[in-house]
Amino acid sequence: DTGRFSFPNANEEAFVIAHGLVSAGARPSEIANRVYDERTLASRLLLGRALSALKIDSSGKIAWACLYEEDFRKAGTEETEGIIDQMRSVQGISVAVLFSIDGKDVHVSLRSKAGKADVAQVALKFGGGGHREAAGCSIPGPIEAAVERIISEVKAALEAR
Numbered sequence: 647d648t649g650r651f652s653f654p655n656a657n658e659e660a661f662v663i664a665h666g667l668v669s670a671g672a673r674p675s676e677i678a679n680r681v682y683d684e685r686t687l688a689s690r691l692l693l694g695r696a697l698s699a700l701k702i703d704s705s706g707k708i709a710w711a712c713l714y715e716e717d718f719r720k721a722g723t724e725e726t727e728g729i730i731d732q733m734r735s736v737q738g739i740s741v742a743v744l745f746s747i748d749g750k751d752v753h754v755s756l757r758s759k760a761g762k763a764d765v766a767q768v769a770l771k772f773g774g775g776g777h778r779e780a781a782g783c784s785i786p787g788p789i790e791a792a793v794e795r796i797i798s799e800v801k802a803a804l805e806a807r
Contacts, residue, residue: 648660649779649780650678650682651664652760653760653777653778653779653780654760654777654778654779655777682728685725685727685728686723686725688721688722688723688725689721689723689725689726689727689728691720691721691722691723692713692717692718692721692723692725692726692729693728693729693732695713695717695720695721696711696713696717696726696729696732696733696744697711697732697733699711699712699713699717700733700736702736702739703797703801705801705804706738706739707738707739707740707741707762707804708739708740708741708742708743708797708800708801708804709733709734709736709739709741709742709743710733710742710743710744710745710793710796710797711729711733711743711744711745712745712746712789712793713726713744713745713746713747714746714747714789715747718746726744726746726755729744730742730743730744730755730756730757731757733757734757734758734759739759740758740759740762740763740804741756741757741758741759741762741763741765741800741803741804742756742757743755743756743757743796743797743800745789745792745793745796747787747789748784750786750787751784751785751786751787752784752785752786752787752788752789752792753782753783753784754769754772754774754782754783754784754785754792754796755781755782756768756769756776756780756781756782756796756800757779757780758778758779758780759779760779761807762804762807763800763803763804763806763807764778764803764806764807765778765779765780765781765800765803766778766781767803768781768796768799768800768803769781769782769783770783771799772784772785772795772796772799773785
């Protein structure tokens with residue numbers, strides 16, 4: 647996962663692999679369209695629910711949203727792919743966090759803009775993992791307590807930079 651060749655792992659090896667794929671007949675624009683641009687209507691409805699619930703901390707650097715079972719039911723999907731990237735794209739945001747109910751646990755997705763915070767370290771504190779710009783974990787609910795704990799750690803990670 648190179649995040650459209652924008653994450654630190656978009657290194658020489660990744661480009662050599664991409665070159666090999668193109669040489670073998672892969673069509674980059676077609677692949678990019680399928681991976682990044684084609685979404686179901688239901689997933690766009692869920693995106694709307696997430697963006698309408700978006701919160702931003704007092705520093706203006708952390709954005710987060712919570713998706714509840716009702717949101718998934720009303721949208722007609724549990725497909726969250728790309729939602730957090732839309733949250734992170736808000737001007738001034740360094741870290742985006744998406745919280746979603748997963749049974750009794752809260753699934754947490756974290757994304758950081760390059761060099762702003764190591765979200766993998768945040769996720770590791772809660773038994774998760776990932777890399778500097780993209781990570782995740784699951785923690786026991788309720789969701790309000792999860793938000794408080796995670797956002798506190800994200801603030802600390804931003805201050806550590």
